[in-house]
Amino acid sequence: MLLDAVQKLSYARRMPELEIVRHHGLLDYSDGLALQRDLHADVVAGRSPGALVLCEHPSVYTAGRRTEPSDLPTNGAPVVDTDRGGRITWHGPGQLVAYPIVRLAEPLDVVAWVRDLEQVVIDAAAAVGVHAERVAGRSGAWVPGTDGSPAAKVGAIGLHVAEGVTSHGIAINCDNALDAYAAIVPCGIADAGVTTLSAAAALAGRAHVTVDDLAPLVADRVRQAVDGMHSGRRISTTAPGTSTGTSTSTSTSTAPARQETLV
Numbered sequence: 039m040l041l042d043a044v045q046k047l048s049y050a051r052r053m054p055e056l057e058i059v060r061h062h063g064l065l066d067y068s069d070g071l072a073l074q075r076d077l078h079a080d081v082v083a084g085r086s087p088g089a090l091v092l093c094e095h096p097s098v099y100t101a102g103r104r105t106e107p108s109d110l111p112t113n114g115a116p117v118v119d120t121d122r123g124g125r126i127t128w129h130g131p132g133q134l135v136a137y138p139i140v141r142l143a144e145p146l147d148v149v150a151w152v153r154d155l156e157q158v159v160i161d162a163a164a165a166v167g168v169h170a171e172r173v174a175g176r177s178g179a180w181v182p183g184t185d186g187s188p189a190a191k192v193g194a195i196g197l198h199v200a201e202g203v204t205s206h207g208i209a210i211n212c213d214n215a216l217d218a219y220a221a222i223v224p225c226g227i228a229d230a231g232v233t234t235l236s237a238a239a240a241l242a243g244r245a246h247v248t249v250d251d252l253a254p255l256v257a258d259r260v261r262q263a264v265d266g267m268h269s270g271r272r273i274s275t276t277a278p279g280t281s282t283g284t285s286t287s288t289s290t291s292t293a294p295a296r297q298e299t300l301v
Contacts, residue, residue, distance in 0.1 A: 054087035056140070056261050060253060061093040064131060067118055070095060074205045077139040081203045088140035090260050092253045097130035097218060102196050111221040122196040122206040124177075126222050132214030132234070134249045136256050137207045143267045148199055152177065153274035154263040155208055159193035161277070162210070162255040167244035168192070168235050179210075181238045190233035210256070212236060212249050 059073070073091060080086035099117045101109075102124035109126040110117060117126065129135055136158075142151055156172060159179035163170040170179040170192055179193035193210045211234040219232050235247040259273070266272045 056138075056264055057086060057089040058257050059089055059091045060257075061091065063094075064096045065093040067095045067098045067100065067129065070135075070137070071120070074137055074139060078200070078203055078205050081139055081141055082201045086139075088138070088264060090257060091135075091137040091139070092257060093135050093137075094131055094133060094249055095129040095135060097128070099126060099128055099218075099222060101126045109222060113221045115221060120196075120198075120206070122198045124194075124196040127194055127196070127209065128218045128222065129209060130214055130218060132212055132249065134210045134212055134252050134256065135208070136210070136260065137205065138260050138264070139203065139205055140264050140267075141203050142199065144202075146199070146202060148197065150272060150274070151204065151267065152195055152197065154267060154272055155195050155260075156193075157274040157277055158256060158259040158263055159195075159208060159210055161259050161273070162252055163192065163235060163238075165255045166235060166239060166247045166251060167242055168238045168247070169242075170238075181233050184241075188231065190231040192233050192235060192238065208256070210235065210252060212247050212252055 059077075065073075070091070070093060077086065077089045077091070081088055099111055099115055100120050100122075101117050102120060102122045104123065105117075105125045138155070142148070156177070156179055160170045160172075163179065163181075168181065170181055171189075172178075173180045173189050178191050178195050180189035181192050183189050193208060195208055196206050198205045211232065213234055213236040216232055216234065235252070239245060239247050263273045266276070
């Protein structure tokens, strides 16, 4: 067992570094899908060790495979169907979108990777002075409510896995407007709201948070998540101060993924 752990750690240290593709300006969503397809093919074929796309999209609604008719925009806005799991969401300026195109470790544990990506959001939020956490039974990262109000989602996760390689990923609200969410049922969750890191930071007396502020923090933590996945030291199970059996539990699970994390 010890030898196996040492071998895993050695393998992680030998892995070529994840390629970071930072797109400045707005990346059309269809172009983002094409970029993901190309990168996915490179990883599957062994031409790339993996890549992380960091971008912002123009305003667009996207529907995962579990989107219900009742989730769709009430204003008649067009919706792009995608092959990711989950339901409907919105992307737009001021929101950081991160697409890790990586090969999952064997044996495949998609839910464990979801937990790692949740930890990426939680840790990046902490780095800009915002407390985010998990909510039991719901995916993503949430800012706790105040005065009895429900938690509000600040980071959503939706994935697709094919041939052992992931696509799609994380969307983190930095300083985007929230009015577009009013026309949909975000992620199919009708009894909770959404927020931004900037809004949460302001309540805590912290500085405004932009996509450019957050992108390098997310890139560093995703790199660590990929290394940890292959070394057997997942960031979701080694984060300081975490424990199992709570709403912020980071224990690895093999249960079916939930909500928009379904693949």
